Amino acid sequence: MSDKQVKTLESITIRFAGDSGDGMQLTGGQFTDTTAIAGNDLNTFPDYPAEIRAPVGTTFGVSGFQIQLSSKPVHTPGDAPDVLVAMNPAALKVNLPILRDNGIIIVNTDSFQQRNLDLAKYESNPLEDDSLKLYQVFRVPITTLTREALKDSPLRPKEKDRSKNFFALGMTYWMYTRSMEPTLEWINTKFKNKPELIKANTLALKAGYNFALSTEIFTTSYRIERASIKPGKYRNITGNEATALGFIAAAKKAGKELYLGSYPITPASDILHELSKYRNYGVKTFQAEDEIAGIASAIGASYAGDMAITTTSGPGLALKSEALGLAVITELPLVVVNVQRGGPSTGLPTKTEQADLMQAMYGRNGEAPVPIIAANSPSDCFNAAFEAMEVAFKFNTPVLLLTDGYIANGAEPWLIPKVDELPEIKVEYATDPDNYQPYKRDEETLSRTMAIPGMAGFEHHVGGLEKDITGNVSYVPEIHHEMVNLRAEKIKRVNNYTQEPELFGEPEGELLVISWGSTYGSVFKAMEEAKNRGLSVSWYHLRWINPLPKNLGTIIKHFKKVLVPEINLGQLVKLIRAEYLVDAQGFNRVLGLPLNSGELLEAIESHLKGL
């Protein structure tokens, strides 16, 4: 064995890339869990194609998984990877442009045969010409070595080859001084009925680790110290999992049964998958016949007294809009989750975007306001789901929760809250049957008085036609005018009860950045760097977008310029301009990717210079 050195790094960004069928999401997921247990902070970005199995070897079939791990707090999966693990030429081709200069490339040389080079449309073999000379390239015959490690396995050659991602994972575990234990445990549980696969994957993982340890190719391994993150109990969690858990927690805190009506749609389906596991928590999941039935059944469940939600992505929200209007006029508590993806139409189903904000605000007929909350990171989806439900019940209104493909699929360590840290959710029903009026309102919140079927003496009618206070249909012009205004005013009052975001930076200055949702991490990183550079820029990240925080108007007045970065063509910026009559400018990218914090920093600088 040659002499090897260990270097300590503060943070590193690794991207695993291969064919859709190469198991890159699994590899990334294992690396993530192991890293979380090792005590690093981390943030991940699964980036996969819409096709389940695109033609093998092609660039459009490339599936990637990026993770940034650090001994410091991390808020993004990293702009440019330091390390690229490329299982085939297509994966190299697709990901090379984003790799940082002098970055590390680990390639499976076995896959660089003419056929794969052709499929990836390489004119010459990049491992043989000098196109990779700016990078540190580690050439490993991963397929051959995996087959060799499994030579005694009774599996067929094709099956053996499927273990090659574990070989690659093993190599990275050695390189970044991770323990193999968590993955070995996982293999044992996952394949408990397939002992041959336990054996094969275990052998491949260990072979990869030992290969990296003993080969002369790798001279250096890296340590990333434990992050000094807040002590406590953590678990690694994706945004969709956190959303699901947030709703179950809310149901428990409200003493309600949770009902989900949903139709499968990428990238929201994982919430349905997750919630359908929790039957022993009294969770009722209803896989509806379409998007409309998803929300309609949830409206029915809410009407009958369950805590009801529906989950979808942009195109599904479009289909739900009429029913959402019904929930608005009948004033029922309901949370609609929109895991945004690239649009319009089918758009980019597996890629992220923030382009449904206007749809969330205005995508219904008539005056139909709903509160809108946006989660800012994977683990924050838990809090956002919980908070959305608190507001839904306090105000008896549908609430829209916006997440997006990036934080829905991305993962980070989540500091698990204690049971008693979560507030109770109070659910109030009418108590006086003799004087019951379904549209009589609470003076503070303007929330209507609810009674649900099964409550004797409170029998009444509600419906999509305009009503007077008694629940009877009314076509009286003044009553419609009053009811439209009351419903609007009720939603405005939501911000009497929600927490205002904190302003990051000085309370006055040259430039104010206003952002919302999943761009939190990218903006955070850009702002940290801006602060280091001594730039006069402050930052306000919105949680509730409707209604906007009460003090935002005042804050804006203390800055000369306003910049609104978004993954759309400028939607929040329109609301800000309309609401505050300020010449706010947008920073907009619609690449289907999280915002690049480096680019954002440049935009901040150029706006400052333009003063």
Next chain:
Amino acid sequence: MAETMHIEPVKLTRDDFTSPIDARWCPGCGDYSILAQMKKVLPELGVPKENIVFIAGIGCSSRFPYYVDTYGYHTIHGRAPAIASGVKIANPDLKVFVMTGDGDALSIGGNHFIHLCRRNIDITIVLFNNEIYGLTKGQYSPTSKQGQITKSSPYGSIERPFNPVEMALAAGATFVARTIDREPKHLEHILKRAAMHKGTSFVEVYQNCVIFNDGVYNSLTDKKVKDDNLIYMENDKSLLFGKEKEKALHWNGTRFEVVQVSDHSVDTLTKHKEDGGNPAAEFALSSLSMEAHLPTPIGVFRNAHIPTYEQMLQKQIDDVTEQKGEGTLETLLNSGKTFEIK
């Protein structure tokens, strides 16, 4: 599995269900008859008033919830079956009705209608079939006859109509029946049986629209001719019709044919079976209404008993709870692979 719902003695009368709101259907509308019979049936169900919920979509029929003094939700076009599904799954103690029309249930809401039938959620669907769009003032509907002249088909509709009973049977509803607004006793009887059925029950009511499609069911309601055109199906009885009950429908192994009773001994005539044992006969009976020269059967086409959706859901909840233990907030927050940071 019990055929009927658990009955508790609750002494209610028709008046208990009379809404303070006056019905606003056109004078002479068949909907009044359905409302009147429903109000007779409701006290008979033994269900407390507060546990009865009427859900409706959009259309003339869908104003129904306002006119009964129970919980009622007048929703949006076509979606009542989906909303009702959520209501019933949230609270299986409720007796849930969906009141709908041929446009609401079979056109804009066709998808929800068939999936409700498929799932066998314990909901009673009453479809008012007047073969026309009434509330939008007279366009052809998915049950309008081919050739029908309407506002939107001035040269005659070229579309082939749906047969609602066939659809409900094909979609898997476990109770399927047909009745007529002008046959109040029959209507009452069928509504009651449907309401008592455990599972998705479907009743098609032939309903006359006096304004836009008056007389569409005259051949079945006009005393002069109806005996030759209408068959009252009864379980385990021959399918007799005609003024003197001199004619019968007889299953020849592949289809029904009209025979003279006098040519047969009564024992050899085909007897109607509601139990769902002979799908071919069920469908053959249901399709007779589409044949002008054959009589139209009313009554129960199918009355089958299988577990309901909500029963199976509850069983799954119970089974998983037994297997995994009851989930608490504590166990929820500590699920997954947790680790301590010190």
